[in-house]
Amino acid sequence: MNFKTIHDIHHCFDHALQPVETISSGDTRCFDIQDASGGLIQKESQADILTRLPHDALNPVCGPLFIEDADPGDVIEIELEDFEPGAWGWTGLIPGFGLLADDFTQPWLKISEYDSESVYFRDDIVIPFRPFAGTIGLAPAEPGQHSIVPPRLCGGNLDIRDLVKGSKLYLPVQVRGGLLSIGDTHACQGDGEVCGTAVETGMKATATIRLHKGDRILAPMFDMPPVERDQSLNEGFIVTTGVGADLMQGARDAVRFMMDRLVKKAGMEEEMAYALCSVAGQLRISEIVDQPNWVVSCYMPKAIFKSTSLKAI
Incomplete structure (x- = not known):
């Protein structure tokens, strides 16, 4: 089935942002997600582009969506229905970013092609294609613009590699309507995303959004489906x-x-x-x-x- 696609993007979490649409519990939407560079990194790009990326424009997310009847103390469920792959992605070492930032001070960029089964990281290294959205979040109660980079108790840049097709993510609502945004799709990623990037790629993600009234939780939780043959x-x-x-x-x-x-x-x-x-x-x-x-x-x-x-x- 075809579902309405959300193309609108923004670059921060802020409960003052105007929602692009009001939806009801049980509605399904497709999110047309850009890669973490917002399309600035192209297949022919060289590593020096990583030193010129505008930090306030990274990790664009689609939305926000206002969920009807959602109030603080409620829970929003995001069931991830499908991911439509692209064809290539990038992995970068960005100066000043990553677990070992002190060890790697120069930019480095790797372009990887992929298909619906495999990511071809190198001729002799093939990683299973395992798409997911790294950033799924609601707006925080604190006023002002908040960076998309760090995760928060209401979600955001969680980078949980198990939020794959069939998973259900539950987020605590902090503001009226929740204001849901999704972005930062990956073709594959390890637990920890230690260098700061995965195989970053744009793709379309389809999700069904449901409201659970009064089901208070303190932080994100998720329900992961049985793992298919891996x-x-x-x-x-x-x-x-x-x-x-x-x-x-x-x-x-x-x-x-x-x-x-x-x-x-x-x-x-x-x-x-x-x-x-x-x-x-x-x-x-x-x-x-x-x-x-x-x-x-x-x-x-x-x-x-x-x-x-x-x-x-």
């Missing part, structure tokens, strides 16, 4: 760890450890290794109770590597 799990994982008293430092250590293996054992340049950790690695807290030290692990699926030598890093 070939990335078929061959196991290479896993590195970070151990210490600080989880953020542990995350950095686990990623640096994985990068070191990719560089030394697979002959990968550091920038490529960092980007691969961002688009395919999975950061997990493995242990957080045995004080004073905690364990963060970085999982890399072996199945993405098409060369036998890469599987043995």
Whole structure:
């Protein structure tokens, strides 16, 4: 079925923004989403464009939609019905941004083609196509314009890779009408999005929006559907760890450890290794109770590597 498409975009969360439409609970809409650069990065772009991106124009989102009868204390459910893929996306190391920003001060850009099954990150690295919207949020109660970059209790730039087709995201309403916006679609991403970008791409996303009156929640929650056959799990994982008293430092250590293996054992340049950790690695807290030290692990699926030598890093 064809649903009304939302093309209007904006670049901040602000409950003073004029809604583009008022919808009712149960309505379905298609969102025509731009990539995180707002179309400024093209397939032929060079890395230096990353130093010229206007920060106030990044991560454009479609909307906002006013949900009829929604009030503070209610919950908005966003059921993600479908994603219509594009053909290519980009991954970038942006100076001053990312988990290891101090290590990477120069811009670096990777263009990847993809289809409905795979993202071709490199000739010998193929990652399953797993589209989702990185930014889904309602307007915050605090007045003024709020950056789209950080996530908030009412949603926003959550970058949760499991908000795929079939998932249902629940967000607490802070202002009348909720004011829902969606953007920042990805062809694939690892848990943590450690370099600051995934495979960023524009695509159309279809969602059904429902209102739950009086169902108070304090922060975003979601219902994830059963995982279909995932070939990335078929061959196991290479896993590195970070151990210490600080989880953020542990995350950095686990990623640096994985990068070191990719560089030394697979002959990968550091920038490529960092980007691969961002688009395919999975950061997990493995242990957080045995004080004073905690364990963060970085999982890399072996199945993405098409060369036998890469599987043995």
